[in-house]
Amino acid sequence: MTTWSLVGALLLSVSTQVLDGREVAAVPRSVMSYANRPVLASEELANNQSDPVAKQAIATMLNDLKQAGLTNPDQGVWIQSHDGAIASGRLSSRPLPSASLTKNVTTLAALQTWGSNYRFITNISTTGKLAGNTLKGDLIIEGSGDPFFVWEEAIGLGNKLNQLGIKRIQGNLIVTGKFSMNFEPDPQESANFLRLAFDSSRWQGEVAEQYATMPAGTPKPQLVILGNVRIVPNLAVANISTSSLLIRHASLPLWQILKRMNTFSNNEMAEALATQMGGGKQVAAIAANATGMPSTEIRLINGSGLGQANQISPRATVAILMAIHNRAQVEGLTLADLYPSSQCNCGTIEGRQIPKWAIVKTGTLSDVSSLSGVLQTQEHGAIWFAIVNRGDGDIDAFHRSQDRVLQNLVAKWGLPKLPIASFAETPWQDSDRNEIAK
Structure with a gap:
């Protein structure tokens, strides 16, 4: 974006807000993102003018x-x-098995x-009609x-179906399309999970435990399916072409899905x-195009990231994170909306000694341990990093050395008095995502 187009965008997008009784201009985060985008430092800078503090942390x-x-x-x-003025690296352009840092690429794509x-x-939807509390026909997912x-x-x-007055299905539960439940790739098993979730009288074990984590007062669904569970790849071929829509269920917004995927490094979600984007090679191509990094x-x-053949250079990992940051900012989000922050002490960073306000993604294979993200400092602002360790041994030894790299940087450059606003998490609350069809 040119200087003049940036100014124009600012003028068009400025709104007002009240601050201390005064009306002041408020510029949307999506517009301000263009004014403070990270700059990928050159390898020449890192090789010829390596920052001494970062260089010592690596040593x-x-x-x-x-x-x-x-x-x-x-x-x-x-x-x-953040501004690309200081840098240091080691094997920074060599593609290395990076384990779940691969999920950074998936996130960007x-x-x-x-x-x-x-x-x-x-x-x-359904092929039948409601008679009393019984749906006489198939229920289609x-x-x-x-x-x-x-x-x-x-x-x-299940509760929403109960609200429609449905408590019994006098027909089959038919599952079609791309449906998976509880990260289970087997469609039949996913459909069995769904049937169980609908009928609370059969609950025990995991489903009961998960229900206990839901908001107090959440009803327990009472929906009995009298027929069988069928997996139907094509409804028309199976002569199930006439049906009426009951409910549209919307997923969480993608950014919330990605936050969960990255926090727990969930392989099935990734x-x-x-797969929906065309597989690993296509995901890599999308990221290379978005960052300008060599394929x-x-x-x-x-x-x-499962498998040694997923290989990313440390510098490319940082470029990918910067591109994610830029995309998030344009859409009114931050990196913290997509990744865990150190203060959460959750998911794959539980128990780690990562400095305050760092936003990170971990990776682990049998002989790989990796860490990437952004660190906040007083002297240099945001510090972007990627660390890929190789070797067979105690995974905790890798974790300690990675955490110490970040601790050493903060010891020299200090923590900011307040977190950097452009890396603050956006407040969000879920709502009912089951819409009854009109």
Whole structure:
């Protein structure tokens, strides 16, 4: 965006808000994002004018690994400031097995493909009519690829069907389209989960435990399916072409799905998204196009990171995170809306000693441990980083050395008095996502 077009956008987008009794201009985050975008530092800078603090942090990490008996030479790192003025790295352009840092690529590709507010729709329809509390006909569930349809979603859907007066299905439960429940790739098993969720009289174990985490007062669905569970790839071929829509179930917005995927590094969610985008190679191509990075530095065979053939250079990982940040800002979000922050002490960073306000993504394979994200400092603002460690050994040793890299940077550059506003998490609250068809 040119200077003049930026000024024009600012003038067109400025609104007013009251501050201390005064009316002041308020510029939307999506517009301001253009004025403060991160700059990917050059390798030439890192090689010829390597920042001494970052360079020492990397050297300390290598020594820590050596002391722990981890001597694999393939230890990749890229550390740089938000403005690209300082940088340091090691094997920064070499594609290395990066484990679940692959999910960064999947995250960027998903945002590029669908946008942050996209919702996957699951349609619920019937071939029959309601007589009393009995639906005389089949109940049809048509999925569209929701990667986060879990017990809570199914329980809410069952309650909505009860609200329509339906307590018995005198027919079959037919599942079609791209439907998966509880991250289960087997359609039959997913359909069985759904049937169980609908009928609380049969609950025990996991479904009962998940119900207990739902808001107090949530009803327990009472919906008995008298027929069988059928998986039907094509409704027309199966002579089920006449049906009436009952409910449209919307997934969480994509950004909330990605936040859960990245916090818990959920492989099934990542694979579901990547498959819908055309697989690992296509996901990598989308990311390479969005970042301008060479395709040789982003090599994927899937969207989760499972397997040594998923290889990304540390510098490309940072470029991908920057592109995610830029995309999020334009859509009124931040990186913290897509990834866990250190203060949550949750998911894959539970128990880690990561500095305050850092936003991170972890990765783990049998001989890979990786960490990427953004660190907030007093002296240099946001610090972007990617660390890829190789070697067979105690995973905790890798974690300690990675955490120490970040701790050493903060020890030298300090923490800001307040978190950087452009990395603050956006407040959000879920709502009823089951819409009764008119």
